[in-house]
Amino acid sequence: MKRSSAVVTLRPLEAPRRETFTLSNGVTVHVVKRGALPLVSLRLLIQEGGAHDPISVPGLTDFTVRLLRRGAAGQSADQIADAVDFVGASLGAWASEDTVGVALQTPSRHLDSQLELLAAVATQPDFPDAEVELARRRTLAQLSNELDDPGSLAERALQRAVWGEHPYGLDLTGTQRSLETLGRPALVERHRALFTPARASLYVVGDVEPAKVVARLEAALGSWKRPTSELTPLPRFSRATRAGQVTIVDKPEQSQVQVRLGASGIQRGHEDQIPLGVANTALGGGFTSRLMREIRVKRGLSYGAGCHFETLRAAGAFAFSSFTKTESTRELVDIARAQIAGMKAKGPTPAELATVQRYLAGLYPTRLETNDAISGAIADVDTYRLPADWIEKYRDRVMAVTRERAAAVAARHLPEPDALTLVLVGNAKAIAPQVKDLGPVQVVSPKDLG
Amino acid sequence: MKRPSISKPVIPPALQPLAKSVREHTLRNGLKVRLLPSHAVPTCTLYTFFKVGSRNERPGATGISHLFEHMMFNGAKRFGPGEFDKVLEASGGTSNAYTSNDVTVYYEDFMAEALPTVLDLESDRMQSLQVTPKMLESERQVVLEERRLRVDNEIAGLMDEELSSLVWKAHPYRWPVIGWQRDIEAISRQDCLDYFRTYYAPNNATLWLSGDFDPKEALALLEKRYGGIKPGPAAPPVLDAEPEQKGERRAEVRHPAQSPSLLVAWRGPRGDDPDTLVLDVLQYALSVGQSSRLTKALVYQQEMAVSVSVDWTWRFDPGAFLVAMELKPGADPKAAEAALYAELERVQEHGLEDREVEKARNNLSAHLIRELSTNNGRAHALGTYETMLGDWRQGLALASRYEQVTKAQVQAAAKKYLRPERRSVVTLVPQAVNA
Numbered sequence: 001m002k003r004s005s006a007v008v009t010l011r012p013l014e015a016p017r018r019e020t021f022t023l024s025n026g027v028t029v030h031v032v033k034r035g036a037l038p039l040v041s042l043r044l045l046i047q048e049g050g051a052h053d054p055i056s057v058p059g060l061t062d063f064t065v066r067l068l069r070r071g072a073a074g075q076s077a078d079q080i081a082d083a084v085d086f087v088g089a090s091l092g093a094w095a096s097e098d099t100v101g102v103a104l105q106t107p108s109r110h111l112d113s114q115l116e117l118l119a120a121v122a123t124q125p126d127f128p129d130a131e132v133e134l135a136r137r138r139t140l141a142q143l144s145n146e147l148d149d150p151g152s153l154a155e156r157a158l159q160r161a162v163w164g165e166h167p168y169g170l171d172l173t174g175t176q177r178s179l180e181t182l183g184r185p186a187l188v189e190r191h192r193a194l195f196t197p198a199r200a201s202l203y204v205v206g207d208v209e210p211a212k213v214v215a216r217l218e219a220a221l222g223s224w225k226r227p228t229s230e231l232t233p234l235p236r237f238s239r240a241t242r243a244g245q246v247t248i249v250d251k252p253e254q255s256q257v258q259v260r261l262g263a264s265g266i267q268r269g270h271e272d273q274i275p276l277g278v279a280n281t282a283l284g285g286g287f288t289s290r291l292m293r294e295i296r297v298k299r300g301l302s303y304g305a306g307c308h309f310e311t312l313r314a315a316g317a318f319a320f321s322s323f324t325k326t327e328s329t330r331e332l333v334d335i336a337r338a339q340i341a342g343m344k345a346k347g348p349t350p351a352e353l354a355t356v357q358r359y360l361a362g363l364y365p366t367r368l369e370t371n372d373a374i375s376g377a378i379a380d381v382d383t384y385r386l387p388a389d390w391i392e393k394y395r396d397r398v399m400a401v402t403r404e405r406a407a408a409v410a411a412r413h414l415p416e417p418d419a420l421t422l423v424l425v426g427n428a429k430a431i432a433p434q435v436k437d438l439g440p441v442q443v444v445s446p447k448d449l450g
Numbered sequence: 451m452k453r454p455s456i457s458k459p460v461i462p463p464a465l466q467p468l469a470k471s472v473r474e475h476t477l478r479n480g481l482k483v484r485l486l487p488s489h490a491v492p493t494c495t496l497y498t499f500f501k502v503g504s505r506n507e508r509p510g511a512t513g514i515s516h517l518f519e520h521m522m523f524n525g526a527k528r529f530g531p532g533e534f535d536k537v538l539e540a541s542g543g544t545s546n547a548y549t550s551n552d553v554t555v556y557y558e559d560f561m562a563e564a565l566p567t568v569l570d571l572e573s574d575r576m577q578s579l580q581v582t583p584k585m586l587e588s589e590r591q592v593v594l595e596e597r598r599l600r601v602d603n604e605i606a607g608l609m610d611e612e613l614s615s616l617v618w619k620a621h622p623y624r625w626p627v628i629g630w631q632r633d634i635e636a637i638s639r640q641d642c643l644d645y646f647r648t649y650y651a652p653n654n655a656t657l658w659l660s661g662d663f664d665p666k667e668a669l670a671l672l673e674k675r676y677g678g679i680k681p682g683p684a685a686p687p688v689l690d691a692e693p694e695q696k697g698e699r700r701a702e703v704r705h706p707a708q709s710p711s712l713l714v715a716w717r718g719p720r721g722d723d724p725d726t727l728v729l730d731v732l733q734y735a736l737s738v739g740q741s742s743r744l745t746k747a748l749v750y751q752q753e754m755a756v757s758v759s760v761d762w763t764w765r766f767d768p769g770a771f772l773v774a775m776e777l778k779p780g781a782d783p784k785a786a787e788a789a790l791y792a793e794l795e796r797v798q799e800h801g802l803e804d805r806e807v808e809k810a811r812n813n814l815s816a817h818l819i820r821e822l823s824t825n826n827g828r829a830h831a832l833g834t835y836e837t838m839l840g841d842w843r844q845g846l847a848l849a850s851r852y853e854q855v856t857k858a859q860v861q862a863a864a865k866k867y868l869r870p871e872r873r874s875v876v877t878l879v880p881q882a883v884n885a
């Protein structure tokens with residue numbers, strides 16, 4: 001037991017120090033002054049995301065934020081684009097399941113003008129009709145072209161097989177059908193509901209004077225007011241919709257099969273999150289994980305293999321991902337299932353535990369090197385209500401995981417074989433016979449996922 | 451390598467502390483060592499650049515550089531098969547590598563305490579890599595799977611492969627870095643051993659160590675671990691026998707797809723040619739940001755494309771200036787191609803506007819600075835500049851060199867390089883699926 005009981009002293013990690021301010025409309029501003037480079041990262045984060053799209057209109061939130069830059073406060077899309085591009089900044093909006101946001105990266109000397117642009121696109125978008133139509137045509141084409149990518153198809157099919165009708169199963173970027181029905185009034189309304197001061201917070205990281213930037217934010221956003229409504233909590237989720245079943249997305253021209261296994265998991269901030277992360281890394285995280293070793297290193301079956309827990313605000317999922325030549329599909333699926341079962345039964349070995357702890361704790365500081373990464377890390381602490389010392393103590397918490405604890409959470413949260421849903425993208429005729437005894441097989445075409 | 455004809459590099463004030471922190475040293479065996487200490491986070495990155503890529507290969511053994519890159523993880527004298535990653539991860543580190551047409555590059559990110567272990571691991575494989583038949587066979591299968599992933603089952607990969615063999619007739623740039631499938635299947639253990647002796651000598655490599663370490667101690671360690679590795683003979687030169695192109699070249703790829711797609715390349719200059727920086731400016735003006743020329747015209751105004759991207763990658767030998775257009779279902783690729791050429795002709799005839807040139811420069815500078823934000827980014831950027839430009843200082847001075855690029859130079863470069871007779875075009879023609 002020498003290896004796991006050895007005491008490892010980690011060099012101190014300076015956790016980012018944030019100062020917190022409040023604008024007159026109640027929006028909280030978090031500022032971290034740091035860095036040797038003349039750069040600033042600024043993000044406006046909204047605590048509501050695509051999972052609150054109406055069931056009949058998946059993609060509404062994503063499409064709404066996509067259009068923020070295409071006309072705001074009377075400035076045209078071209079004017080905004082030129083103003084951002086000219087100074088070498090980047091300004092973009094995104095939508096995830098639980099949040100949406102507008103993010104800006106800029107050379108610090110242009111912060112003032114860029115900050116005003118961010119405020120304009122976030123709070124006063126115009127949604128010009130012509131831009132809505134243009135974005136619709138373009139997004140429809142993108143959705144269509146994505147059907148050519150086996151990896152994207154596999155992710156889409158897996159999301160449906162795992163989450164089914166749960167809001168986390170909605171296609172974040174929408175479907176052909178939903179995008180065709182979206183009109184300007186729906187976008188205006190969605191924006192009004194989303195972008196309210198009560199849902200918003202700001203994160204500024206980099207080469208800034210905190211007091212100065214807060215004054216500029218007050219000038220740009222302090223008068224922004226809008227009523228907010230209560231969010232309906234998302235439903236609970238405990239079992240993959242197509243557990244025990246097989247979905248094949250038929251792409252007859254493929255010589256390789258994309259393989260996914262999915263199941264339910266845990267939500268972000270769950271008390272088992274860190275020990276489970278440790279057990280999962282031993283199973284399918286790093287290059288020396290069991291899945292990588294058995295699938296790639298020992299057998300040359302694939303170039304990559306791994307698994308992870310996707311942890312969202314209200315629930316989570318487990319996903320295994322790999323690919324192999326058509327002929328070895330079943331072999332790969334069997335190995336993956338056996339490895340998941342093995343980790344669930346006994347947890348990591350003492351040597352695996354020691355390796356994973358060093359690996360996760362030792363490399364953690366590399367996740368806090370850029371303004372953007374720090375901004376994201378502290379925003380996550382707030383969004384998922386993690387302990388205030390989450391960043392500072394992350395490494396200690398990883399190092400404190402015992403083998404017993406890792407084994408217990410692996411046993412509790414890794415899926416039973418019959419809780420797994422299997423998704424394959426490839427030549428259905430060649431794959432189906434290989435997996436027909438693993439559960440009822442449904443063959444779909446890529447178009448069914450568009 | 452020919453040096454660009456420019457004056458002493460001017461490094462902007464914001465980057466001078468970084469420039470001053472670099473320590474340079476060359477070991478007696480010719481291994482170049484660069485140290486870049488920084489104590490922002492308690493981690494380090496070690497990069498190893500070898501001056502060898504698919505450019506150094508021959509027909510029949512294409513893909514050996516990349517297959518060999520994989521073999522570097524499969525055991526040496528002290529650390530046997532599987533040990534490299536095992537020891538590294540157990541010490542709080544992770545590793546990866548890539549192979550390009552010109553270079554092969556390895557890196558480790560790791561907790562600062564692991565520096566001696568990482569140097570043990572890296573120097574062991576530079577000194578005494580072992581190629582066992584069993585590991586070679588297994589790794590060959592991994593690479594074939596990677597090829598299926600990136601080329602055979604990916605449209606962009608299929609098109610790229612087609613394009614390179616159109617652009618180059620004689621130069622090794624004509625084959626894919628990952629190699630032709632039959633070549634990958636045929637590469638022998640002896641091929642690998644010869645390759646190792648020829649190209650993985652310390653005098654063909656440069657190390658960049660960045661992060662939280664003491665330079666004096668690190669240098670002593672580096673001397674100890676690497677000093678005993680014997681130098682090799684100079685790597686054989688690569689002959690650029692590429693003949694002059696006499697007219698446009700075209701090819702089609704027929705494959706099941708939702709939409710047609712276009713890939714157009716023009717033969718460009720070498721990476722260290724002064725025109726290269728002018729083409730950098732042109733690339734950015736054409737394609738970086740929603741307000742860039744091609745994006746604005748072809749994506750937003752004319753709606754000819756779903757997206758358009760321009761790639762101008764610096765290479766040791768003359769490279770290619772590349773435009774990729776993702777089209778819509780049912781689009782007419784001929785019309786899209788004509789629209790692209792019309793935009794480029796406007797640049798050739800009237801040049802860019804002052805504001806466009808300035809915008810491109812600002813974006814180039816911002817990107818240069820952003821890549822210097824992490825230990826990994828700094829070591830990679832400076833190492834790449836040194837490899838491509840001969841001196842990393844030239845890289846840190848790029849912003850001031852871009853400042854000197856004029857509108858007239860950009861117009862002249864567009865006229866000189868973006869001509870039909872320098873062009874190669876690959877069209878993806880969507881095909882029905884044969885179920």
